[in-house]
Amino acid sequence: MLRLSNLHKRFGQVVALGGLSLHIPAGCIFGLLGPNGAGKTTTISIAVGLLAPDSGEVDLGHGGTPERAEVRRRIGVAPQAIALYDDLTARENLDFFARLYGLSGPQRRERADALLARVGLSDRADHRVKGFSGGMKRRLNLAAALLHDPPIVLLDEPTAGVDPQSRNAILEMARSLRDEGRTVVYTTHYMEEAQRLCDRVAIIDRGRVLAEGTVEQLVGTLGGSSVVTIQTDEGDTRIETADPVGELGRRLAAPGVRGVRVERPDLEAVFLHLTGRSLRD
Amino acid sequence: MNAVLAIAIKDIRLLLRDRMGFFFSFFFPLLIAVFFGVVFRGGGGGGGAGSGIPVAVVDLDNTAESAAFAAKLIAASELEVTTGLSPTEAEEAVRIGRLRGSIVLLPGFGEARRRPFWGEPMSIELAVDPSRAALASMLEGVVTRHAFEGLSEMFADPAKMRGQVRESMDQMRRDGSLPRAMRPAFEMFFNALDSMLQTVQEDSAGEPGEAADPAQAAARAGGWQPVRVSTRAVSARPSGLPTNSFALTFPQGVIWGMMGCALGFAITLVMERTRGTLLRLRIAPLSRMQILAGKAVGCFMVTASVAATLMVIARVVFQVQPTSVIMLAAAIACSSACFVGIMMLLAAVSRTEAAGNGLGWGVLLLMAMIGGGMVPLEFMPGFIRTLSVVSPIRWSLLALEGGVFRGFSMAQMAAPCGVLLGIGGMSFAVGARLFRPD
Structure with a gap:
């Protein structure tokens, strides 16, 4: 469980967070969806104690605040910037970070080997990171967050700038972390990632939570109508409807139908509805 | 940890x-x-043509002559002089690197200064770090130059001085502007000086094998060596091994x-x-x-x-x-x-x-x-x-x-x-x- 209450943070005149509150239940993938500059990374930074909020509280479970070292042991973070040493090998990087958490020699070797296998880098374990592709670095960056087996994992834009293969691997890994019972906080500005992966999503813009719920709830309540397009000899007919299945049933019975297309609303539509802007703006 | x-x-x-x-x-x-x-390598790694070498001047003679000489050293542009130290303190300052050398005017300095032509010469002792050989040579040169001020190196070379005396006499004889009354006095002075130098020269040449060394010759000439500078190493190496x-x-x-x-x-x-x-x-x-x-x-x-x-x-x-x-x-x-x-x-x-x-x-x-x-x-x-x-x-x-x-x-x-x-x-x-x- 992770609770953020009424967080405020300013950088000079810029308001990064303006009273942001979230309750992230244990054992789910919780998406923080918002455009660049929405306050996602600031939220993560405050949650793990890298930044102090101007006001507000962070509770990492059992009243634990991130200022306490033993509480930070419960968190694993894959930062947006790749935080690895280029001149160390993949294994040396993991060994070093594991030492910081006090793992013994055999534990470090065991964890490093297991995680290298998990992110598909066993064959590159003894290669220096500076020779890795962006996707490989991202995967290793994620592995480094898991060395100490944390129950809460924060992934800050973990797929930024990676190839589709690495992206799929990272998404799959996030799911498996959830399946292991961990709480995964996943920030992204890719709507399709959040929709595909997250159990719950909070849409953030300008330092505030605009909406929060499951993808279905958000889309159902804020996404607007589905669009059913019926293709006939006379041309295409676009019908906005809240009941696309029923609409299809009625329209397909009519003669001359050559094809149909159904467009369901998505999180992009939810964001557009809430802000009047596209996520990619 | x-x-x-x-x-x-x-x-x-x-x-x-x-x-x-x-x-x-x-x-x-x-x-x-x-x-x-x-x-x-070979130069000891230190010293050179720098100016303002930090040294101590220790006056153990405490006469007007030694004080005047110390004042001359203090005024020397090549040196940056510290005074008021005892010989031991000065040596210690050299050992720990605060000073590069100490110049000690030994007892008898003033008396020797007053009678430069015979007796013991003015004695000066330099204490320097042996690892700074070039600096030591430079210091010795500076001290010697100041000690010889007012005297001339020709006092150490009677033959050379006799030549200069004779040349001066010839010039005096040819000089028409000199009053006639003064000529006998100058003749007498130059002849006496030449005679004295001849004696010294013959005395120096009388001991075969040693006259070849000008320093030894000068030393044997007694009063013709007006200053003696001895150098003593203030070794920073208790073992005494060379650096x-x-x-x-x-x-x-x-x-x-x-x-x-x-x-x-x-x-x-x-x-x-x-x-x-x-x-x-x-x-x-x-x-x-x-x-x-x-x-x-x-x-x-x-x-x-x-x-x-x-x-x-x-x-x-x-x-x-x-x-x-x-x-x-x-x-x-x-x-x-x-x-x-x-x-x-x-x-x-x-x-x-x-x-x-x-x-x-x-x-x-x-x-x-x-x-x-x-x-x-x-x-x-x-x-x-x-x-x-x-x-x-x-x-x-x-x-x-x-x-x-x-x-x-x-x-x-x-x-x-x-x-x-x-x-x-x-x-x-x-x-x-x-x-x-x-």
Whole structure:
């Protein structure tokens, strides 16, 4: 469980967070969806104690605040910037970070080997990171967050700038972390990632939570109508409807139908509805 | 502690893999030490044509003549004279490097000055560091020149002087402007002088085999040697073993190595911040001080190891025998601690790697310039020597030389080590306070 209450943070005149509150239940993938500059990374930074909020509280479970070292042991973070040493090998990087958490020699070797296998880098374990592709670095960056087996994992834009293969691997890994019972906080500005992966999503813009719920709830309540397009000899007919299945049933019975297309609303539509802007703006 | 060591070991590993950084931290200082050691080989590595050599003048004669001579030395532009010391204090000042030499006017100086043509000559004793042979020669030259002022070297060469007397007599005889009444008086004076010089010359030539040595001849001429300058070594080497130029250049090489290490670690700390790895360290269950301590321990280990390795090379390859390994170890440890503090301060004020490089070299080179890390301080003008007290390079060099050839005792080593630890501690405290991790 992770609770953020009424967080405020300013950088000079810029308001990064303006009273942001979230309750992230244990054992789910919780998406923080918002455009660049929405306050996602600031939220993560405050949650793990890298930044102090101007006001507000962070509770990492059992009243634990991130200022306490033993509480930070419960968190694993894959930062947006790749935080690895280029001149160390993949294994040396993991060994070093594991030492910081006090793992013994055999534990470090065991964890490093297991995680290298998990992110598909066993064959590159003894290669220096500076020779890795962006996707490989991202995967290793994620592995480094898991060395100490944390129950809460924060992934800050973990797929930024990676190839589709690495992206799929990272998404799959996030799911498996959830399946292991961990709480995964996943920030992204890719709507399709959040929709595909997250159990719950909070849409953030300008330092505030605009909406929060499951993808279905958000889309159902804020996404607007589905669009059913019926293709006939006379041309295409676009019908906005809240009941696309029923609409299809009625329209397909009519003669001359050559094809149909159904467009369901998505999180992009939810964001557009809430802000009047596209996520990619 | 395990995490602190982990950070230190990681940084050492990274430094060893950075070929350029390793070159400037180890091979470049070694090159400097070897190059200048070879250049100054045979010259003792010190001394030269500098001005304002810091010396003590000790007057044991306490006569008007000795006081006048001391005043002459004080006014000499080549010297920067300290007075009021006893011979022992002056010698000690030379031993610990505060002064480059002491000039002692021995008893009987004034009496000898009053009767320069016979009897014992004016006796002056120089006490100098034997490792600075060139400087010793220069000092001897300066003192001798001032002692001979008013006399002439021709007093040591009767034959040459007789020629000049005869020439003067011929000129006098040809000079029509000289009043006739004065001629007999001058004739009588020149004849008497020529006669005396002839006697001295014949006496000098009377002992075969020795006349070939002008110094011996002059000495045998008794009163014709008006001054005797003897040089005594104030050895900083209790063992008495000879030192060499590498004993001087390797401490300087060590200083350059330490500067390279300090700057290298300052840059790695800046890089941790700019490249995001510091963020991961901060998320880990470590305190801010543990992170900085890890950096400090790594920097200390590398700096001390580079210094120790250079001194081992100096010992094994270049026969530099430290006067005290313990004192040298103390000097290395204190210097390394000082450079750790400087590293921290540089890292704190550098926002980017480029800024760190530029600022770091600028600051370190300035400190080296005024601290004797580039040109020995005895070649520097007085105000630079005065200014040098603010440079840790000066104190580090003094401490290292104290262990290598000055033979510092524990009490003598305490001063430079105390200054180094003070500078290091303050720099680290200020740097740690200023360091912004984000």
